[in-house]
Amino acid sequence: MPFQLRFGDDDLLRCRFAVSPLWETQEAVRTLRRPDRHGYHPQWLRRIQEAARALDLAPLWLLMPRRGHSPDFLGPPPIGPVADFEQEIAAVRAADPDAARADIARSLRDTPGALDSPEGRALLADPARAVRELAALVEAAWHTLIAPDWPRLRALLEADIAFHSRRLAEVGLGALLPELDRRLAFSGRTLSLAVAADHERDLDGRGLVLMPSVFSWPDVVSGFEPPWQPTVVYPARGVGGLWTRPREDTSEALVRLLGRGRAAVLAALDEPATTSALALRLGLAPSSVSAHLTALRDTGLLVSRRYGHRVLYERTPLGIALASGG
Structure with missing residues (x-):
């Protein structure tokens, strides 16, 4: 049956x-x-x-x-x-x-x-x-x-x-x-x-x-x-990358454009994530990640969405293109 x-x-x-x-x-x-x-x-x-x-x-x-x-x-x-x-x-x-x-x-x-x-x-x-x-x-x-x-x-x-x-x-x-x-x-x-x-x-x-x-x-x-x-x-989607360490190969062109911290945050957002999750993944202070996220969102590279008590950030099409070098 x-x-x-x-x-x-x-x-x-x-x-x-x-x-x-x-x-x-x-x-x-x-x-x-x-x-x-x-x-x-x-x-x-x-x-x-x-x-x-x-x-x-x-x-x-x-x-x-x-x-x-x-x-x-x-x-x-x-x-x-x-x-x-x-x-x-x-x-x-x-x-x-x-x-x-x-x-x-x-x-x-x-x-x-x-x-x-x-x-x-x-x-x-x-x-x-x-x-x-x-x-x-x-x-x-x-x-x-x-x-x-x-x-x-x-x-x-x-x-x-x-x-x-x-x-x-x-x-x-x-x-x-x-x-x-x-x-x-x-x-x-x-x-x-x-x-x-x-x-x-x-x-x-x-x-x-x-x-x-x-x-x-x-x-x-x-x-x-x-x-x-x-x-x-x-x-869940993305289990294969769950335990991987942050990439060390963030595009130098992206770093020159955005600064190393903001470039690292944008590159790390392969999937939507919260401020605390990104801070843990990147080894940065939550306050620094929060400032980078705000700047990236204000320039149209990210959008934010509330889920319960947390806010998730994800790339816009422009942010995807920049992070991928497109």
Whole structure:
């Protein structure tokens, strides 16, 4: 049976993009055990490997079958477009123990032997304690694996949303969904996902959350069960350049025209980014980057757009031409 999500009239009006630091934390933990996900992240893996070894991630890995169900309460769809980690982990801690126990049991059944293992039995014997301990472990993983790089990760995810929001305005939802990933197909009012899983669901007016992810690459993930809002998690654009260092070859002609600082800022904006993300990427003070961005925007080389509490900057066609030497 195929993986399908069926849209009604109201669902077409209730689709939204979102970013989730909690989800990235969960998927970073999963990536540590998934060599097939390591291709784009060798620099990150080398940097965090010693700190990651100090975490006892075994209880989380036990609930991350290679194929099958992972507990929805540990990585639910984000509660808002720009929810912060503290809000999301508070929702995990507030999970109903009985519902969490059923969620954990379903996950354990998808890993041979896990349901009857001492670790699995301990999780099921005291679900309230399991929720507390799992939430504490996820929080520790956040601080160790994700928080130091979150400005960089968030900038990439928001750039993906900015790009696909423009595409949504240009081509509409039906054409956009297959653009998110080649495994997605939209026909009539049904979204199909080409994965080895059986899942059918009527959206029933709840709409759909579209969520780019860095650490879910190369997978497309969905299948959230009620009461969670239906969600499709897809690989974010630009993951290949996430951990690259700033280019050292900024055009000298561009430097002579704009000055080294402004030229570096313009060259770094391959994707939309915030002031803080650019400052981190370039190793400059945020105040300096802010001044450069203002000057570039005032001369028509950049435009700015507000996303939640943050402002993203991107090149205009003139800025693109100058940065590329065109």
